[in-house]
Amino acid sequence: MLDSTSLLVIGIVVLAVLLVALVVGLVLARRRRISMSKKEELEKPRTGYQAGGGFNLSTGGGTATAEPVEHPVADRTEVDGQPGVGDDAAVPRDSERRTLVDVDLPEPVVEPAPVAEPEPVVEAEPEPELDEIAPTEGRMQRLRGRLARSQTMFGKSLLGLLGAGDLDEDSWESIEDQLLMADLGAATAAEIVGSLRTKIVSQGVRDADHARALLREVLIEALHPDMERSVRALPNDGRPAVLLVVGVNGTGKTTTTGKLARVLVADGRTVLLGAADTFRAAAAEQLATWGSRVGAEIVRGREGADPAAVAFDAVKQGVDSKVDAVLVDTAGRLHTKTGLMDELGKVKRVVEKQALVDEVLLVLDATTGQNGLTQARVFGEVVDVTGVVLTKLDGTAKGGIVFQVQRELGVPVKLVGLGEGPDDLAPFEPAAFVDALLG
Numbered sequence: 121m122l123d124s125t126s127l128l129v130i131g132i133v134v135l136a137v138l139l140v141a142l143v144v145g146l147v148l149a150r151r152r153r154i155s156m157s158k159k160e161e162l163e164k165p166r167t168g169y170q171a172g173g174g175f176n177l178s179t180g181g182g183t184a185t186a187e188p189v190e191h192p193v194a195d196r197t198e199v200d201g202q203p204g205v206g207d208d209a210a211v212p213r214d215s216e217r218r219t220l221v222d223v224d225l226p227e228p229v230v231e232p233a234p235v236a237e238p239e240p241v242v243e244a245e246p247e248p249e250l251d252e253i254a255p256t257e258g259r260m261q262r263l264r265g266r267l268a269r270s271q272t273m274f275g276k277s278l279l280g281l282l283g284a285g286d287l288d289e290d291s292w293e294s295i296e297d298q299l300l301m302a303d304l305g306a307a308t309a310a311e312i313v314g315s316l317r318t319k320i321v322s323q324g325v326r327d328a329d330h331a332r333a334l335l336r337e338v339l340i341e342a343l344h345p346d347m348e349r350s351v352r353a354l355p356n357d358g359r360p361a362v363l364l365v366v367g368v369n370g371t372g373k374t375t376t377t378g379k380l381a382r383v384l385v386a387d388g389r390t391v392l393l394g395a396a397d398t399f400r401a402a403a404a405e406q407l408a409t410w411g412s413r414v415g416a417e418i419v420r421g422r423e424g425a426d427p428a429a430v431a432f433d434a435v436k437q438g439v440d441s442k443v444d445a446v447l448v449d450t451a452g453r454l455h456t457k458t459g460l461m462d463e464l465g466k467v468k469r470v471v472e473k474q475a476l477v478d479e480v481l482l483v484l485d486a487t488t489g490q491n492g493l494t495q496a497r498v499f500g501e502v503v504d505v506t507g508v509v510l511t512k513l514d515g516t517a518k519g520g521i522v523f524q525v526q527r528e529l530g531v532p533v534k535l536v537g538l539g540e541g542p543d544d545l546a547p548f549e550p551a552a553f554v555d556a557l558l559g
């Protein structure tokens with residue numbers, strides 16, 4: 121039996137142990153929480169997307185192949201592998217075909233020989249008036265604010281969270297939520313938060329401005345600023361550069377092809393357009409209008425013609441007439457992955473009988489969010505996409521899709537569409553984009 125003194129000693133020891141554990145716990149918790157000294161005003165507001173330079177063009181030498189990238193399944197937001205490409209798709213090529221039936225043909229009617237008519241007077245077509253193209257240098261200044269309008273809420277709340285005093289677990293969770301809401305994707309959001317947290321702790325950051333500067337740095341890093349973003353649209357060895365513009369219908373393929381032609385013409389280049397989207401007559405018509413406004417030739421087939429044949433003719437004519445670049449607008453309205461694979465694969469193979477393909481630009485509509493990502497994945501499997509054009513960034517608050525697309529495809533976003541105007545196409549610059557995001 122223990123006497124009362126022993127019980128007292130044991131009691132004191134137990135109390136002391138509990139006290140030590142409590143103190144250690146409190147110290148650890150304080151260490152995980154980061155206190156920011158300054159919490160007042162947000163960083164001086166920047167305005168808009170202000171990429172400084174012009175378009176960066178280069179020769180490709182027919183190297184339209186991208187390094188394959190591994191994308192862990194865990195990174196993917198949906199993994200069924202069978203996305204529906206092109207919702208208003210035409211009848212798929214593998215649909216049931218009609219069988220042959222015998223029909224009686226009417227007897228041919230013998231027409232009397234036509235009376236010779238006087239030669240028609242050929243009126244000279246009036247020279248079309250060419251558009252004035254906005255200078256490519258510094259055009260970003262004009263597009264200032266296009267992106268900022270829809271994106272700054274995202275930036276403001278992120279910066280607000282970083283400047284709102286102590287950064288505890290809840291704050292980090294809120295920061296990650298903000299990134300998720302802007303469509304950065306779970307994997308990228310977790311990486312950004314992890315990296316920012318490490319930097320803040322390792323650098324002993326205690327003031328909000330410094331933390332915000334680190335956020336900017338981490339976001340830019342996540343966009344891989346070292347990726348090669350020049351558009352391979354310059355002739356190589358006396359042969360035109362060949363660019364295929366691919367993507368689902370409605371994403372802005374034709375518009376982007378037209379806008380890019382304007383950029384090249386403004387740079388003093390000669391351009392030939394190939395209207396290989398033969399599913400819709402209006403698409404060729406639309407491209408012809410873009411071409412006529414800048415004096416670019418166009419090669420088109422009749423509606424329903426084989427897109428590969430039109431692409432072949434376009435590149436052949438481009439080689440013969442020695443233009444600097446041939447831009448081929450392709451069709452993307454195919455129901456099945458196999459159909460798409462057949463079609464685009466054939467276009468590329470056939471074109472390469474004339475000249476190597478320098479650039480395959482995948483056009484994605486930023487407003488479609490995850491759907492755009494699914495398309496990116498399918499096209500990435502079908503052709504070697506070498507660059508992404510993200511259109512309609514002026515119409516969405518979800519610019520974060522840029523991060524996911526690059527991660528998914530492992531290819532750079534090269535151009536962004538920031539409006540419906542003919543010159544609302546801009547080169548993608550990570551730092552300028554992040555500045556616009558942060559507002």
Ligand SMILES: Nc1nc2c(ncn2[C@@H]2O[C@H](COP(=O)(O)OP(=O)(O)OP(=O)(O)O)[C@@H](O)[C@H]2O)c(=O)[nH]1
Binds near residue numbers: 367371375511
């Ligand atoms: N706001 C905005 N609209 C854009 C942008 N790019 C394209 N559009 C619009 O998107 C619509 C579809 O563009 P198209 O170029 O016809 O798309 P497409 O992919 O060629 O479609 P199909 O010809 O049907 O295959 C048009 O009304 C364009 O004006 C952009 O960057 N911003």
